[in-house]
Amino acid sequence: MPEQTPTENSGRTRSAAASRPRREIVSFVRRGRRLTEEQTEAWDAHHEQYMLDVPQGERDTLIHPDVRLDPVKLFGNDNPLIIEIGSGQGDNIAQAAADMPDHNFLAFEVWGPGNAQTVVHLQRLGLPQNLRILEFDAEHSLPGLLPESSVEEVWIFFADPWHKTKHHKRRLVSAGFLEELHTLLKPGGRVRTATDWADYASHQAHAFETVAARGLFTNDHPDGPRPTGSTTDEIPEDSPATGWAPRFERRVRTAFEGKALRAGRLIWDLSYSAQKPAAPAASATEDGSAASEPTTR
Numbered sequence: 001m002p003e004q005t006p007t008e009n010s011g012r013t014r015s016a017a018a019s020r021p022r023r024e025i026v027s028f029v030r031r032g033r034r035l036t037e038e039q040t041e042a043w044d045a046h047h048e049q050y051m052l053d054v055p056q057g058e059r060d061t062l063i064h065p066d067v068r069l070d071p072v073k074l075f076g077n078d079n080p081l082i083i084e085i086g087s088g089q090g091d092n093i094a095q096a097a098a099d100m101p102d103h104n105f106l107a108f109e110v111w112g113p114g115n116a117q118t119v120v121h122l123q124r125l126g127l128p129q130n131l132r133i134l135e136f137d138a139e140h141s142l143p144g145l146l147p148e149s150s151v152e153e154v155w156i157f158f159a160d161p162w163h164k165t166k167h168h169k170r171r172l173v174s175a176g177f178l179e180e181l182h183t184l185l186k187p188g189g190r191v192r193t194a195t196d197w198a199d200y201a202s203h204q205a206h207a208f209e210t211v212a213a214r215g216l217f218t219n220d221h222p223d224g225p226r227p228t229g230s231t232t233d234e235i236p237e238d239s240p241a242t243g244w245a246p247r248f249e250r251r252v253r254t255a256f257e258g259k260a261l262r263a264g265r266l267i268w269d270l271s272y273s274a275q276k277p278a279a280p281a282a283s284a285t286e287d288g289s290a291a292s293e294p295t296t297r
């Protein structure tokens with residue numbers, strides 16, 4: 001049984017979240033871990049500082065359902081917390097961590113070499129201290145992991161599109177997952193997404209509108225026009241004419257975006273804010289000390 005890391009002010013337990021019916025679709029398995037020389041060197045020197053060592057659940061991509069993280073203990077301060085899901089090679093989150101030392105960052109990425117490349121970026125950026133990486137499936141590990149109303153923003157950029165209709169159920173951005181994120185977000189906290197696939201963009205917009213209709217989120221750019229330009233991608237008939245966000249200024253142009261633009265596809269951004277009554281501040285240690293659990297590895 002893993003040691004637990006309690007969240008002092010959250011009545012919600014991880015097991016409560018885990019007991020909710022949830023899709024048990026496994027959208028990936030761990031892939032091979034071949035690293036370049038540069039990645040190996042950076043990894044060996046710095047991974048213990050950045051990779052969070054938490055007990056695994058029933059699969060090696062899942063965090064054990066009893067684990068709970070207290071961001072205040074984890075980072076030793078109560079700075080706003082930004083989470084990136086599917087951080088890839090870390091271009092966005094490493095740069096943001098270096099540029100925003102008054103924020104904390106948590107990266108979820110199941111792809112080991114991507115995390116090694118993130119460590120390379122962090123090394124190049126002077127080893128910022130305000131970022132941790134979880135090499136786990138965020139969809140199934142994040143709900144209940146953190147205290148309610150403890151997260152400032154969640155970023156999901158260029159999530160795997162899963163083109164085939166029979167695979168759409170594997171898509172990360174769904175109304176159900178947005179509902180889980182709503183629980184974690186502070187009042188007014190944001191979810192930002194971007195994708196280069198018009199069909200997935202439309203799917204994401206409808207997922208957001210579903211949770212907005214339940215009063216959970218509001219669109220930050222209700223009048224925002226569709227991205228402009230000619231495209232090789234077919235825009236679905238149900239693609240909303242408005243509601244699109246301008247390009248998020250902190251979004252770094254990653255390899256995925258570059259490839260999409262070269263292929264003649266448009267980039268579709270969305271930004272929605274969580275609607276909820278103001279909650280008391282996220283948990284703080286009584287004596288202000290930083291906790292040592294979970295450990296980095």
Ligand SMILES: C[S@@+](CC[C@H](N)C(=O)[O-])C[C@H]1O[C@@H](n2cnc3c(N)ncnc32)[C@H](O)[C@@H]1O
Nearest residue numbers: 086087088108109110111137138139157158254
């Ligand atoms: C298309 S890549 C985009 C990477 C990065 N956001 C970018 O813009 O360059 C999507 C990434 O999400 C990761 N991913 C997919 N589902 C995930 C999940 N449930 N939890 C954590 N990472 C996930 C994949 O391993 C992959 O690296």
